[in-house]
Amino acid sequence: MTAQASVRNATTAAPLRPQRGGGPALPKGRGSGVADLVGVIPIGLLYVVFILVPMVVAVFLSFTSWNGVGNPTWVGFANWSWFFHNSPGSAISSTSSIWLTIKVVVLSYVVQTPISIGLGLFTAGRQRYKVVYATIFVLPMLLSTAGISYMWNGFLDPNFGPLVPLASHFSFLNQDWLGSSSITLYVLVAIIAWQFIPFHTLLYAVGRRQIPEVLYEAARIDGATPAQMFWQVTLPQLRYTMVTSGILMITGGLTYFDIIYILTKGGPGAATSTLPLNMYNTAFQQTQFGYSSVMAVVLGVIGIAIAIGLVRGTGFGRMQSQQEGVN
Amino acid sequence: MRSSSRALAAVALAAAVATGAAACSSSSSSTTSSSSSSSATSAASGSSSAAATANLTIWADTTSGGTGPSDLALKALAQSFNASHPGDNITVDFISDANIKTQLQTAMGAGNEPPVFWTWGGGVLDQYIKAGKVVPLGTTSTATYLSNFLPSTLGAVTFNGQVYGVPVEGTQPVYFFYNKQVFSDNHLTFPTTWSGLLSTISTLKAKGIAPISLAEGGQWPGLMYLEYLTDRIGGPSVAKALQDNAPDAWKNPAITEALTDIQALAKAGAFNKGFDSTQFNGQSDALVTSGKAAMQLMGDWDLGSANQTFVNAGKMGMAAFPSVGSGDPADLAGNTATYLSISTAASPAQQAVAKEFFSSALASSDYAKKQVAANEVPVTTGADSYFTGPLAAYQKQIYASVQNAPSFTYSWDQMLVPSLGTPMLTNLQKIFDQTETPAQFEAAMTTAAASAS
Numbered sequence: 087m088t089a090q091a092s093v094r095n096a097t098t099a100a101p102l103r104p105q106r107g108g109g110p111a112l113p114k115g116r117g118s119g120v121a122d123l124v125g126v127i128p129i130g131l132l133y134v135v136f137i138l139v140p141m142v143v144a145v146f147l148s149f150t151s152w153n154g155v156g157n158p159t160w161v162g163f164a165n166w167s168w169f170f171h172n173s174p175g176s177a178i179s180s181t182s183s184i185w186l187t188i189k190v191v192v193l194s195y196v197v198q199t200p201i202s203i204g205l206g207l208f209t210a211g212r213q214r215y216k217v218v219y220a221t222i223f224v225l226p227m228l229l230s231t232a233g234i235s236y237m238w239n240g241f242l243d244p245n246f247g248p249l250v251p252l253a254s255h256f257s258f259l260n261q262d263w264l265g266s267s268s269i270t271l272y273v274l275v276a277i278i279a280w281q282f283i284p285f286h287t288l289l290y291a292v293g294r295r296q297i298p299e300v301l302y303e304a305a306r307i308d309g310a311t312p313a314q315m316f317w318q319v320t321l322p323q324l325r326y327t328m329v330t331s332g333i334l335m336i337t338g339g340l341t342y343f344d345i346i347y348i349l350t351k352g353g354p355g356a357a358t359s360t361l362p363l364n365m366y367n368t369a370f371q372q373t374q375f376g377y378s379s380v381m382a383v384v385l386g387v388i389g390i391a392i393a394i395g396l397v398r399g400t401g402f403g404r405m406q407s408q409q410e411g412v413n
Numbered sequence: 414m415r416s417s418s419r420a421l422a423a424v425a426l427a428a429a430v431a432t433g434a435a436a437c438s439s440s441s442s443s444t445t446s447s448s449s450s451s452s453a454t455s456a457a458s459g460s461s462s463a464a465a466t467a468n469l470t471i472w473a474d475t476t477s478g479g480t481g482p483s484d485l486a487l488k489a490l491a492q493s494f495n496a497s498h499p500g501d502n503i504t505v506d507f508i509s510d511a512n513i514k515t516q517l518q519t520a521m522g523a524g525n526e527p528p529v530f531w532t533w534g535g536g537v538l539d540q541y542i543k544a545g546k547v548v549p550l551g552t553t554s555t556a557t558y559l560s561n562f563l564p565s566t567l568g569a570v571t572f573n574g575q576v577y578g579v580p581v582e583g584t585q586p587v588y589f590f591y592n593k594q595v596f597s598d599n600h601l602t603f604p605t606t607w608s609g610l611l612s613t614i615s616t617l618k619a620k621g622i623a624p625i626s627l628a629e630g631g632q633w634p635g636l637m638y639l640e641y642l643t644d645r646i647g648g649p650s651v652a653k654a655l656q657d658n659a660p661d662a663w664k665n666p667a668i669t670e671a672l673t674d675i676q677a678l679a680k681a682g683a684f685n686k687g688f689d690s691t692q693f694n695g696q697s698d699a700l701v702t703s704g705k706a707a708m709q710l711m712g713d714w715d716l717g718s719a720n721q722t723f724v725n726a727g728k729m730g731m732a733a734f735p736s737v738g739s740g741d742p743a744d745l746a747g748n749t750a751t752y753l754s755i756s757t758a759a760s761p762a763q764q765a766v767a768k769e770f771f772s773s774a775l776a777s778s779d780y781a782k783k784q785v786a787a788n789e790v791p792v793t794t795g796a797d798s799y800f801t802g803p804l805a806a807y808q809k810q811i812y813a814s815v816q817n818a819p820s821f822t823y824s825w826d827q828m829l830v831p832s833l834g835t836p837m838l839t840n841l842q843k844i845f846d847q848t849e850t851p852a853q854f855e856a857a858m859t860t861a862a863a864s865a866s
Contacts, residue, residue, distance in 0.1 A: 153831075154522040156544040178839060244687025245700055265630060265689025267848060353632060354689040355843040370515045371835040373540070 141386060147379035154373050161376065169380045178356040180381070183364040186271065190360055191339035193275045194282075198335055199328070202283050206290025207320065220291075227284040235348035238277050239264065264349055267357040274346055274358055281345065282338070286331045293327030294320065329402045336396070337389045361385055465762035466500030469528040471753065472508055472517065473581070479507030482787035483582055490783060494774045501766050521546055521756075528759035529767050532578055532752050534569030535823055536656070536830040541754075542572055548755040548764055549575040550771070558772035565821045566749045566792040569828070578752030579771045583789030584815050585748040587637045590715050591708035591730040592701050595622060603708075603732040605742070607645075607674070610735050614683045617707050623685035625678075626706035627845075628697035630690045632838040633826060635845050637710050638678075640746040640825055642671035645737035649744060649820035656828050658865065663858040667738075672844050672851035674737070679845050689846065693718075702728075710734070712747050713811050716804060717788055725803045731810065745818040748827065750792050790815070836861040 148165055150158035169180050209220040226234065241247055242263035253260040263273045297320065305315045343362045346352065352359030352367065359367070361381055369378035396402065471491070475484050484507055491503040506527070508516055513531060520526045521541060532538045541547050552574060553560045559567065562580055570578035591603060599620055604610045614624040628634045643651050647667025654662035678684070685706050691697050693711075698719040700706035709715065716724055716731075723729060736742035753775065755767045774780060781793040788804055790796075790811045797816075800808040815821065826834040840857050843849035849857075 153540060154518045155541060155546060239692070242690070243696065244690060245685060245696065245705065262687035262690055265687055265691070267846060270690075350630070350690070351632065353630070353839070353842055354846055355848055356839055359839075367835050370518065372832040373518060374832055 141383075144379045144382045144386070147376055148383050150376045152375045154369075154375050158376065165377045165380045168377060169384070178352070178359045178364045178367070180361075180364070182356060183359055183361045183381075186359065187340060187361040189271060190275060190278070190342060191336055193272070194278060194339040194342075195332065195335050197275065197279045198283050198286055199331070201279070202286035202331065203290050203324070205283065205287040207294055209287065210291040210294035223287055224284045226281050227288075229281075231281070231344040232348060234277070234281055235345050239349055242273070265354050267354055270350060270354065271358050274349065277345055277349070278339075278342060282335070286335070289327055289331050290324065293324045297323040325400070326402055329396055329400045333393050333396050336392055340385060340389050340392075465765040466498075467760065467762040467766045468502040468504075469759065469763045469766060471503060471505045471529040472513065472527045472531055473505050473753075474510050474513045474531045474751065475507040476510045478509070479505075483784065483789050486780070486783040486787045486789075487581065490774050490780050491770075494770055498766075498769070501769075503766070503770060524758065526756045526758050528763045529753050529755055529770075531581070532570070532754050533748060533824075533827040534578055534752055535827040536833075537827065538570060538577060538752075538754065539572055540830060541756075542577060546757055547577050548757055548759070549577055550579065550755070550768070552576060556768075556772070558776040561776040561793055563792045563794060563816060565815065565818060568821070569749050569823045570752050570754070578754040579775050580750035580792045581753045581775060582751040583784055584750050584792045584811070585712045585714055586745040586811060586815060586818075586821070587641070587710060587712050587734070587747040588811075589708050589710050589730075589732045589734060590701065590719070591732065592704055592706075593728050593730045595704050595707045596730065603730060604735050605733075606735050607737040611681070613707075614678070614681060618682055622704070623700065623706040624683045624708065625685070626691070626697045626700040626709040627684040627688040628691045628693035628709075629684075629688045629842060629845055630692045630696075631694075632842050633824075634693060634697070634711070635675075635841050636825060636838060637712075637746065638675050639668075639671055639841060640822055641710070641734040642674050642737060643667050644744050644746060644820070644822055645734065645740040645742065646670050647738070648740045649822055652822045652825065652828070655825065655862075658830075658862055661859065663855045663862060668855065669851050670738070672854055675844055676847060676851070679847060684845075689842070713790065713807075716807055727806075731807055733814070741819050743814070743818055744820045744822065745814060746822040746824070748824050749815075749821050830865050832865045833858070833861055 147158060149160060149162060151161045151164070152158035205223055209216060209223060229237075242249065244250070244262050244265070249259050261269060264270055301319050301323070302315060305319055310318065341362050342360070343366065346358055346360060346363055347366070350358045352363040362385065365378045365381040365385070368374050368381065471487075473479075473484070473487060475481060477484065479488075484505075488505050491505050495502055508531075514537070517526065517530055521544070526546065532541075538547065550556050550559065553564075553567075553576070556576070559576055559579070563584075566580055566584060567576055570576055589603065595617075596603065599616060599622075601613055601616060604613050617624040640652070643665075647665060647670075651662075651665050651667045654665065685691060685697075685700055691700075697706075697709055697711075698715065701709050702720045702723045716729065719729060733742060734746075753771070755764055759767060776793065778793060778795070778799075781791040781796045782799050784791040785796065785799045785801075785808070788802075788808075790808050791799075792815065797809060797812045800812070822828075826838060829837065837858060840849060840854045844851065844854055
């Protein structure tokens with residue numbers, strides 16, 4: 087898309103916004119309240135059946151002891167006190183699971199965000215072969231999670247993998263990448279980043295292209311350096327993209343399961359057993375659905391709290407324009 | 414507007430994913446008190462009542478999408494049963510080995526279980542029996558077809574004197590499988606004692622060969638060492654006490670010694686490099702068949718999973734776990750068999766047809782021959798004369814060892830209640846990694862066992 091086109095987009099988009107300050111834009115004809123309600127029913131039903139009911143059931147189950155067969159028995163706060171007193175009957179301590187989960191979330195955010203911004207800005211540019219690069223960057227998005235896992239499993243195979251011949255020359259390659267209690271978590275964070283950076287790169291590329299070119303022209307006229315333009319124009323304009331991408335990364339990291347399950351099953355020992363892995367094992371391997379529901383509720387509450395916090399704290403929810411004065 | 418709804422969607426998605434595990438299993442937690450127990454007793458005495466006809470579905474386990482030789486044998490058996498029993502229609506639904514336990518557990522919880530289901534017996538089956546979900550088949554005297562099976566193979570499905578399942582797949586004891594070439598090149602014979610094994614390991618290690626291939630990435634392969642060492646040191650009563658959840662059963666000195674021996678093996682470098690991420694699915698077999706490693710402790714399914722050219726050429730050696738202490742070296746550990754059980758959700762007619770299928774088809778010598786043709790080792794009496802073909806020597810050895818075993822300990826992860834399986838495997842991997850001491854293992858398991866019912 088050319089600069090001209092994006093300017094046109096920006097200007098034609100503006101009049102669609104309600105011009106009066108603040109307040110939601112209500113459609114004309116306020117009398118259609120019943121019709122509105124009827125329109126909400128389908129999605130409302132789906133929301134209740136697939137989101138609210140399971141959440142309420144999970145909260146209920148967290149106060150019971152249930153092996154998945156027969157009827158749950160009420161045990162009060164026993165599961166909760168297990169959870170907060172390091173769960174003597176559980177395979178994996180809840181404290182270690184929580185720390186591992188926090189590590190995955192924080193490291194994923196810290197690793198993925200700068201790389202995604204960098205690649206996103208690069209692919210949004212106008213250099214030659216951009217399409218070729220963009221295609222290469224997006225490739226991991228096209229692969230299934232199981233495919234990615236098996237590919238990396240083969241690549242990091244300590245006996246037959248392609249790194250094995252190199253390891254005799256470079257001793258730092260001589261690692262049990264997926265079976266070490268010290269490095270495996272970081273290897274997993276790297277593989278997860280490899281899988282998800284393309285998606286966030288796309289988000290940032292789109293976000294960058296929606297920044298009106300006039301802002302850069304104005305900055306250039308004022309004598310701004312590229313670095314200044316990045317810090318003063320690009321990043322502030324990408325604010326909502328960062329919030330979107332951040333929410334997806336953080337809530338995604340909290341609940342991330344697939345690659346870890348396929349590659350390590352939470353092992354070796356419990357070295358990569360994050361809260362979702364621990365929850366799955368407790369529910370479906372140990373058939374302790376009550377105790378695993380505690381973890382589900384904790385994960386749900388943390389996820390919702392972080393998402394709401396991000397939406398509110400960043401002004402994302404109010405949708406204030408970042409382009410005041412552009413038009 | 415669009416992006417704010419996306420944020421909402423993200424919030425909702427996170428919540429949905431977080432509660433997902435609870436959601437799919439809890440859909441009808443209160444409907445499980447079914448009308449089951451009444452129908453269970455009425456049909457329990459059931460010799461085949463020829464009048465009843467029914468359609469029924471069997472949930473069967475598969476590791477090959479329902480196309481493996483043993484899958485096809487079961488399918489063919491059902492088809493010939495249908496042909497000779499007009500009006501009856503038995504269909505076999507194959508479910509991937511990775512999912513079947515979870516799927517069955519979920520179905521049981523929701524009251525959607527199939528009339529006939531696959532089981533490994535042990536603690537999981539016991540849980541279903543206690544919930545009134547399984548139809549008892551009787552004893553070897555009330556249901557005479559049960560005496561067509563080797564007695565040691567019904568232990569895993571016998572509770573309170575009643576048999577609850579019928580063997581469907583062959584027996585799967587665990588042996589050491591080794592590369593004969595590697596052993597002869599290094600002038601070694603397979604050791605029959607623990608000290609012999611240790612010196613074999615140091616010889617192989619000195620030659621730059623990984624002595625033992627261990628697929629600990631899957632966590633269950635390490636358990637076979639604990640099972641055998643415990644039995645060889647303290648006899649089968651130690652595992653029996655674990656199954657009965659006797660107080661302090663996990664602190665038995667035999668278990669302490671077994672765990673110490675495992676750590677000594679790991680410290681001596683007995684296992685291949687990166688054993689903690691090595692998978693059984695191809696990798697650990699390839700280590701042995703390529704000669705990079707010398708041996709692997711594995712169930713007899715290894716004969717089917719390892720490189721077939723290698724196996725059929727007779728290059729794979731098979732040996733019993735060496736003797737260690739006062740335990741009987743003829744004892745076996747592993748999966749005695751896999752079984753089919755009838756659920757109480759089956760109608761009386763379905764139960765009668767299922768029992769007819771068990772007695773006239775599963776217990777028949779015809780099926781035993783089909784199993785042999787599928788490279789299984791059936792547990793039907795007198796099956797030893799059926800073995801022909803390239804694996805006959807191995808199969809005869811396996812059959813004889815099962816027939817003569819004073820005790821056949823069921824794999825602990827199947828034998829114990831499910832709530833103990835994961836803690837055991839997780840803590841045992843820490844033993845192999847030297848990140849936990851035997852005392853810590855025992856303390857963790859004692860606590861877990863105390864809270865298990």
